[in-house]
Amino acid sequence: MSHQNINNTELSHNRHIAVWLFICCLMVYAMVILGGATRLTGSGLSMVEWDPIFGAIPPLDQQTWDETFALYKESPEYRKINIGMDLDGFKRIYWYEFSHRLLGRTIGTVFLLPFLFFLAKGWVQRPLVPKLTTMFILGGLQGLLGWYMVKSGLIDNPHVSQYRLTAHLGLAVLIYAYMLQVALGLWYGNRQSATVSTGVQRATGLLGIAVFITLLSGGFVAGLKAGFAYNTFPLMDGRWVPEVIFMQEPLWRNFFENIATVQFDHRVLATLVFFSVIALWFAGMRQSLPATVRNSLHMLLAAALLQVTLGISTLLLHVPIALAVAHQGGALLLLTAVIYARHRVMYSSHATQEKTPGSLT
Numbered sequence: 001m002s003h004q005n006i007n008n009t010e011l012s013h014n015r016h017i018a019v020w021l022f023i024c025c026l027m028v029y030a031m032v033i034l035g036g037a038t039r040l041t042g043s044g045l046s047m048v049e050w051d052p053i054f055g056a057i058p059p060l061d062q063q064t065w066d067e068t069f070a071l072y073k074e075s076p077e078y079r080k081i082n083i084g085m086d087l088d089g090f091k092r093i094y095w096y097e098f099s100h101r102l103l104g105r106t107i108g109t110v111f112l113l114p115f116l117f118f119l120a121k122g123w124v125q126r127p128l129v130p131k132l133t134t135m136f137i138l139g140g141l142q143g144l145l146g147w148y149m150v151k152s153g154l155i156d157n158p159h160v161s162q163y164r165l166t167a168h169l170g171l172a173v174l175i176y177a178y179m180l181q182v183a184l185g186l187w188y189g190n191r192q193s194a195t196v197s198t199g200v201q202r203a204t205g206l207l208g209i210a211v212f213i214t215l216l217s218g219g220f221v222a223g224l225k226a227g228f229a230y231n232t233f234p235l236m237d238g239r240w241v242p243e244v245i246f247m248q249e250p251l252w253r254n255f256f257e258n259i260a261t262v263q264f265d266h267r268v269l270a271t272l273v274f275f276s277v278i279a280l281w282f283a284g285m286r287q288s289l290p291a292t293v294r295n296s297l298h299m300l301l302a303a304a305l306l307q308v309t310l311g312i313s314t315l316l317l318h319v320p321i322a323l324a325v326a327h328q329g330g331a332l333l334l335l336t337a338v339i340y341a342r343h344r345v346m347y348s349s350h351a352t353q354e355k356t357p358g359s360l361t
Contacts (some may be wrong), residue, residue, distance in 0.1 A: 162223025
Protein backbone atom coordinates (compact mmCIF):
# COMPACT_ATOMS: atom_id res chain seq x y z
CA MET A 1 0.00 0.00 0.00
CA SER A 2 1.36 3.41 -0.97
CA HIS A 3 2.19 6.12 1.54
CA GLN A 4 -0.73 8.19 0.22
CA ASN A 5 -3.18 5.30 0.76
CA ILE A 6 -1.87 4.75 4.30
CA ASN A 7 -2.28 8.45 5.05
CA ASN A 8 -5.83 8.50 3.69
CA THR A 9 -6.70 5.44 5.77
CA GLU A 10 -5.40 7.10 8.93
CA LEU A 11 -7.41 10.23 8.14
CA SER A 12 -10.54 8.16 7.69
CA HIS A 13 -9.95 6.41 11.02
CA ASN A 14 -9.39 9.74 12.73
CA ARG A 15 -12.70 11.02 11.40
CA HIS A 16 -14.54 7.99 12.75
CA ILE A 17 -12.92 8.44 16.16
CA ALA A 18 -13.71 12.16 16.10
CA VAL A 19 -17.40 11.50 15.39
CA TRP A 20 -17.51 9.07 18.32
CA LEU A 21 -15.91 11.67 20.61
CA PHE A 22 -18.33 14.35 19.41
CA ILE A 23 -21.21 12.03 20.34
CA CYS A 24 -19.66 11.50 23.78
CA CYS A 25 -19.32 15.28 24.15
CA LEU A 26 -22.99 15.71 23.35
CA MET A 27 -23.87 13.16 26.01
CA VAL A 28 -21.68 14.87 28.60
CA TYR A 29 -23.34 18.15 27.67
CA ALA A 30 -26.74 16.56 28.31
CA MET A 31 -25.38 15.17 31.58
CA VAL A 32 -24.43 18.65 32.80
CA ILE A 33 -27.86 20.03 31.90
CA LEU A 34 -29.65 17.11 33.57
CA GLY A 35 -27.44 17.55 36.61
CA GLY A 36 -28.52 21.19 36.79
CA ALA A 37 -32.18 20.20 36.57
CA THR A 38 -31.65 17.58 39.27
CA ARG A 39 -30.11 20.20 41.53
CA LEU A 40 -32.78 22.83 40.88
CA THR A 41 -35.67 20.43 41.52
CA GLY A 42 -34.15 19.31 44.82
CA SER A 43 -33.81 15.74 43.57
CA GLY A 44 -30.13 15.06 44.15
CA LEU A 45 -30.55 13.39 47.54
CA SER A 46 -33.50 11.17 46.61
CA MET A 47 -31.32 8.07 46.07
CA VAL A 48 -29.58 7.36 49.36
CA GLU A 49 -27.57 4.36 48.16
CA TRP A 50 -24.85 4.01 45.57
CA ASP A 51 -24.89 0.73 43.67
CA PRO A 52 -22.79 0.92 40.49
CA ILE A 53 -24.19 -2.35 39.10
CA PHE A 54 -27.73 -3.05 40.27
CA GLY A 55 -28.44 0.64 40.77
CA ALA A 56 -29.08 0.85 37.03
CA ILE A 57 -32.42 -0.91 37.61
CA PRO A 58 -35.21 1.30 39.01
CA PRO A 59 -38.01 0.01 41.26
CA LEU A 60 -40.27 -2.17 39.11
CA ASP A 61 -43.15 -3.00 41.46
CA GLN A 62 -45.03 -1.51 44.37
CA GLN A 63 -43.08 -3.43 47.00
CA THR A 64 -39.74 -2.19 45.66
CA TRP A 65 -41.02 1.38 45.52
CA ASP A 66 -42.19 1.13 49.13
CA GLU A 67 -38.80 -0.21 50.21
CA THR A 68 -36.92 2.52 48.31
CA PHE A 69 -39.18 5.21 49.77
CA ALA A 70 -38.64 3.78 53.26
CA LEU A 71 -34.89 4.21 52.83
CA TYR A 72 -35.41 7.82 51.78
CA LYS A 73 -37.58 8.45 54.86
CA GLU A 74 -34.53 7.72 57.01
CA SER A 75 -32.54 10.47 55.30
CA PRO A 76 -32.10 13.93 56.83
CA GLU A 77 -33.67 15.55 53.76
CA TYR A 78 -36.98 13.79 54.34
CA ARG A 79 -36.94 14.31 58.12
CA LYS A 80 -35.98 18.00 57.95
CA ILE A 81 -37.34 19.25 54.62
CA ASN A 82 -39.73 16.83 52.92
CA ILE A 83 -41.49 15.40 55.97
CA GLY A 84 -44.93 14.21 54.92
CA MET A 85 -44.01 13.73 51.25
CA ASP A 86 -46.09 10.96 49.68
CA LEU A 87 -44.88 8.25 47.32
CA ASP A 88 -45.92 10.14 44.19
CA GLY A 89 -43.90 13.16 45.29
CA PHE A 90 -40.92 10.92 45.98
CA LYS A 91 -41.18 9.36 42.54
CA ARG A 92 -40.98 12.80 40.91
CA ILE A 93 -37.63 13.62 42.52
CA TYR A 94 -36.36 10.04 42.29
CA TRP A 95 -36.65 9.92 38.50
CA TYR A 96 -34.48 13.01 38.09
CA GLU A 97 -31.62 11.55 40.12
CA PHE A 98 -32.06 8.08 38.62
CA SER A 99 -31.96 9.50 35.07
CA HIS A 100 -28.83 11.47 35.95
CA ARG A 101 -27.03 8.38 37.23
CA LEU A 102 -28.28 6.20 34.37
CA LEU A 103 -27.02 8.70 31.79
CA GLY A 104 -23.63 8.63 33.51
CA ARG A 105 -23.49 4.84 33.20
CA THR A 106 -24.62 5.08 29.57
CA ILE A 107 -21.83 7.54 28.77
CA GLY A 108 -19.31 5.12 30.26
CA THR A 109 -20.61 2.32 28.07
CA VAL A 110 -20.79 4.45 24.93
CA PHE A 111 -17.19 5.48 25.55
CA LEU A 112 -15.68 2.14 26.54
CA LEU A 113 -17.11 -0.23 23.92
CA PRO A 114 -16.14 1.82 20.82
CA PHE A 115 -12.76 2.54 22.42
CA LEU A 116 -12.08 -1.19 22.71
CA PHE A 117 -13.35 -1.71 19.17
CA PHE A 118 -11.06 0.98 17.73
CA LEU A 119 -8.13 -0.46 19.68
CA ALA A 120 -8.84 -3.96 18.40
CA LYS A 121 -9.09 -2.71 14.82
CA GLY A 122 -5.80 -0.84 15.18
CA TRP A 123 -7.39 2.50 14.31
CA VAL A 124 -6.07 4.40 17.34
CA GLN A 125 -2.65 5.90 16.70
CA ARG A 126 -0.20 5.42 19.56
CA PRO A 127 -0.12 9.08 20.79
CA LEU A 128 -3.91 8.99 21.10
CA VAL A 129 -4.09 5.94 23.40
CA PRO A 130 -3.07 7.71 26.64
CA LYS A 131 -5.46 10.59 25.88
CA LEU A 132 -8.45 8.28 25.47
CA THR A 133 -7.42 6.23 28.50
CA THR A 134 -7.22 9.43 30.56
CA MET A 135 -10.75 10.36 29.47
CA PHE A 136 -12.08 7.00 30.64
CA ILE A 137 -10.30 7.18 34.00
CA LEU A 138 -11.56 10.72 34.58
CA GLY A 139 -15.08 9.53 33.77
CA GLY A 140 -14.83 6.85 36.45
CA LEU A 141 -13.50 9.37 38.96
CA GLN A 142 -16.40 11.65 38.09
CA GLY A 143 -18.86 8.95 39.16
CA LEU A 144 -17.05 8.52 42.47
CA LEU A 145 -16.96 12.28 42.98
CA GLY A 146 -20.69 12.45 42.33
CA TRP A 147 -21.38 9.98 45.13
CA TYR A 148 -18.92 11.80 47.40
CA MET A 149 -20.93 14.95 46.72
CA VAL A 150 -24.27 13.28 47.50
CA LYS A 151 -22.92 11.80 50.74
CA SER A 152 -22.34 15.31 52.09
CA GLY A 153 -26.12 15.74 52.28
CA LEU A 154 -26.95 12.33 53.76
CA ILE A 155 -25.32 12.65 57.19
CA ASP A 156 -26.93 15.35 59.35
CA ASN A 157 -27.50 18.44 57.25
CA PRO A 158 -29.57 17.84 54.07
CA HIS A 159 -27.42 20.21 52.06
CA VAL A 160 -24.88 19.23 49.44
CA SER A 161 -21.53 20.91 50.04
CA GLN A 162 -20.98 23.73 47.54
CA TYR A 163 -17.32 22.72 47.42
CA ARG A 164 -18.14 19.16 46.37
CA LEU A 165 -20.85 20.34 43.98
CA THR A 166 -18.44 22.71 42.26
CA ALA A 167 -15.73 20.04 42.10
CA HIS A 168 -18.24 17.65 40.51
CA LEU A 169 -19.28 20.26 37.96
CA GLY A 170 -15.70 21.33 37.31
CA LEU A 171 -14.50 17.80 36.57
CA ALA A 172 -17.42 17.22 34.19
CA VAL A 173 -16.53 20.42 32.34
CA LEU A 174 -12.84 19.47 32.19
CA ILE A 175 -13.71 16.06 30.73
CA TYR A 176 -15.97 17.72 28.18
CA ALA A 177 -13.37 20.32 27.22
CA TYR A 178 -10.56 17.79 26.91
CA MET A 179 -12.69 15.44 24.82
CA LEU A 180 -13.83 18.25 22.55
CA GLN A 181 -10.28 19.53 22.04
CA VAL A 182 -9.03 16.08 21.06
CA ALA A 183 -12.00 15.53 18.75
CA LEU A 184 -11.39 18.83 16.98
CA GLY A 185 -7.74 17.92 16.50
CA LEU A 186 -8.73 14.62 14.90
CA TRP A 187 -11.33 16.23 12.67
CA TYR A 188 -9.49 19.33 11.49
CA GLY A 189 -5.86 18.53 12.18
CA ASN A 190 -3.33 20.40 14.29
CA ARG A 191 -1.14 22.28 11.84
CA GLN A 192 -0.04 25.54 13.46
CA SER A 193 -1.64 28.65 11.97
CA ALA A 194 0.50 31.37 10.45
CA THR A 195 -2.44 33.63 9.55
CA VAL A 196 -3.63 34.77 13.01
CA SER A 197 -1.63 37.07 15.27
CA THR A 198 -0.11 35.60 18.43
CA GLY A 199 -2.03 38.20 20.44
CA VAL A 200 -5.38 36.81 19.29
CA GLN A 201 -4.12 33.28 19.84
CA ARG A 202 -3.13 34.05 23.44
CA ALA A 203 -6.38 35.91 24.03
CA THR A 204 -8.49 32.88 23.13
CA GLY A 205 -6.50 30.75 25.57
CA LEU A 206 -6.91 33.24 28.40
CA LEU A 207 -10.59 33.60 27.56
CA GLY A 208 -11.07 29.85 27.88
CA ILE A 209 -9.54 29.93 31.36
CA ALA A 210 -11.77 32.89 32.31
CA VAL A 211 -14.91 31.10 31.12
CA PHE A 212 -13.97 28.01 33.10
CA ILE A 213 -13.39 30.03 36.29
CA THR A 214 -16.71 31.83 35.77
CA LEU A 215 -18.41 28.50 35.32
CA LEU A 216 -16.92 27.28 38.59
CA SER A 217 -18.14 30.42 40.33
CA GLY A 218 -21.59 29.51 39.03
CA GLY A 219 -21.21 26.19 40.85
CA PHE A 220 -20.81 28.06 44.13
CA VAL A 221 -23.84 30.20 43.26
CA ALA A 222 -25.87 27.03 42.74
CA GLY A 223 -24.47 25.33 45.82
CA LEU A 224 -25.39 28.26 48.09
CA LYS A 225 -28.62 29.07 46.20
CA ALA A 226 -27.19 32.55 45.90
CA GLY A 227 -29.27 33.26 42.79
CA PHE A 228 -32.33 33.70 44.99
CA ALA A 229 -30.75 36.74 46.69
CA TYR A 230 -30.22 40.20 45.21
CA ASN A 231 -32.59 39.72 42.28
CA THR A 232 -31.82 43.09 40.70
CA PHE A 233 -29.33 44.09 38.04
CA PRO A 234 -26.86 45.74 37.81
CA LEU A 235 -27.15 46.88 41.43
CA MET A 236 -27.25 44.57 44.45
CA ASP A 237 -29.54 45.84 47.21
CA GLY A 238 -29.24 49.29 45.68
CA ARG A 239 -25.44 49.20 45.66
CA TRP A 240 -22.74 48.29 43.18
CA VAL A 241 -20.97 46.39 45.96
CA PRO A 242 -23.11 44.99 48.82
CA GLU A 243 -22.17 46.06 52.33
CA VAL A 244 -21.89 42.51 53.68
CA ILE A 245 -19.40 41.34 51.09
CA PHE A 246 -16.60 40.81 53.63
CA MET A 247 -18.56 40.09 56.79
CA GLN A 248 -17.16 36.59 57.42
CA GLU A 249 -13.85 35.67 59.02
CA PRO A 250 -11.34 34.66 57.87
CA LEU A 251 -11.53 36.76 54.72
CA TRP A 252 -11.18 33.88 52.24
CA ARG A 253 -14.43 32.25 53.42
CA ASN A 254 -16.44 35.08 51.90
CA PHE A 255 -15.46 34.03 48.39
CA PHE A 256 -16.90 30.54 48.88
CA GLU A 257 -19.49 30.76 51.69
CA ASN A 258 -20.87 34.31 51.71
CA ILE A 259 -23.95 34.45 49.45
CA ALA A 260 -23.46 38.14 48.66
CA THR A 261 -19.79 37.72 47.77
CA VAL A 262 -20.36 34.59 45.71
CA GLN A 263 -23.07 36.25 43.62
CA PHE A 264 -21.02 39.44 43.29
CA ASP A 265 -17.97 37.48 42.11
CA HIS A 266 -20.06 35.63 39.54
CA ARG A 267 -21.46 38.91 38.21
CA VAL A 268 -18.00 40.47 37.93
CA LEU A 269 -16.47 37.43 36.25
CA ALA A 270 -19.36 37.10 33.80
CA THR A 271 -19.10 40.81 32.92
CA LEU A 272 -15.35 40.54 32.34
CA VAL A 273 -15.86 37.52 30.10
CA PHE A 274 -18.58 39.27 28.12
CA PHE A 275 -16.52 42.38 27.39
CA SER A 276 -13.44 40.25 26.71
CA VAL A 277 -15.39 38.39 24.03
CA ILE A 278 -16.45 41.69 22.47
CA ALA A 279 -12.85 42.94 22.51
CA LEU A 280 -11.60 39.70 20.97
CA TRP A 281 -14.25 39.89 18.26
CA PHE A 282 -13.30 43.44 17.32
CA ALA A 283 -9.60 42.52 17.31
CA GLY A 284 -10.30 39.57 15.05
CA MET A 285 -12.46 41.53 12.64
CA ARG A 286 -9.63 44.00 12.08
CA GLN A 287 -7.40 41.23 10.73
CA SER A 288 -7.45 39.33 7.46
CA LEU A 289 -8.61 35.96 8.74
CA PRO A 290 -9.72 32.69 7.17
CA ALA A 291 -13.48 32.36 6.88
CA THR A 292 -13.54 29.54 9.43
CA VAL A 293 -11.82 31.74 12.01
CA ARG A 294 -14.14 34.67 11.39
CA ASN A 295 -17.17 32.42 11.66
CA SER A 296 -15.88 30.95 14.93
CA LEU A 297 -15.55 34.45 16.39
CA HIS A 298 -19.08 35.28 15.25
CA MET A 299 -20.35 32.16 17.00
CA LEU A 300 -18.40 33.07 20.13
CA LEU A 301 -19.96 36.53 20.24
CA ALA A 302 -23.45 35.08 19.72
CA ALA A 303 -22.90 32.55 22.53
CA ALA A 304 -21.73 35.30 24.88
CA LEU A 305 -24.76 37.48 24.09
CA LEU A 306 -27.10 34.54 24.67
CA GLN A 307 -25.44 33.60 27.95
CA VAL A 308 -25.56 37.14 29.36
CA THR A 309 -29.23 37.40 28.41
CA LEU A 310 -30.01 34.07 30.08
CA GLY A 311 -28.03 34.98 33.19
CA ILE A 312 -29.70 38.35 33.75
CA SER A 313 -33.16 36.93 32.98
CA THR A 314 -32.64 34.05 35.41
CA LEU A 315 -31.65 36.49 38.15
CA LEU A 316 -34.45 39.02 37.59
CA LEU A 317 -37.13 36.33 37.40
CA HIS A 318 -35.97 34.68 40.66
CA VAL A 319 -34.42 31.58 39.13
CA PRO A 320 -37.21 29.76 37.27
CA ILE A 321 -36.06 26.20 36.69
CA ALA A 322 -36.32 26.28 32.88
CA LEU A 323 -34.27 29.47 32.59
CA ALA A 324 -31.72 28.35 35.18
CA VAL A 325 -31.16 25.08 33.32
CA ALA A 326 -30.84 26.99 30.06
CA HIS A 327 -28.30 29.30 31.73
CA GLN A 328 -26.20 26.31 32.79
CA GLY A 329 -26.42 24.91 29.29
CA GLY A 330 -25.48 28.32 27.91
CA ALA A 331 -22.33 28.34 30.02
CA LEU A 332 -21.17 25.10 28.46
CA LEU A 333 -22.20 26.36 25.03
CA LEU A 334 -20.02 29.44 25.58
CA LEU A 335 -17.10 27.24 26.60
CA THR A 336 -17.68 25.14 23.48
CA ALA A 337 -17.55 28.26 21.34
CA VAL A 338 -14.31 29.36 23.02
CA ILE A 339 -12.67 25.96 22.50
CA TYR A 340 -13.76 25.85 18.86
CA ALA A 341 -12.60 29.43 18.25
CA ARG A 342 -9.25 28.70 19.87
CA HIS A 343 -8.72 25.65 17.70
CA ARG A 344 -9.60 27.59 14.55
CA VAL A 345 -7.38 30.51 15.62
CA MET A 346 -4.46 28.23 16.45
CA TYR A 347 -4.65 25.80 13.55
CA SER A 348 -6.54 27.39 10.65
CA SER A 349 -5.00 28.93 7.57
CA HIS A 350 -6.39 30.29 4.34
CA ALA A 351 -5.11 27.21 2.55
CA THR A 352 -6.88 24.73 4.79
CA GLN A 353 -10.29 26.02 3.73
CA GLU A 354 -10.02 23.92 0.61
CA LYS A 355 -8.93 20.78 2.45
CA THR A 356 -11.11 17.82 3.24
CA PRO A 357 -12.22 17.72 6.90
CA GLY A 358 -10.10 15.34 8.89
CA SER A 359 -6.80 16.38 7.36
CA LEU A 360 -3.91 16.29 9.79
CA THR A 361 -1.42 17.84 7.39
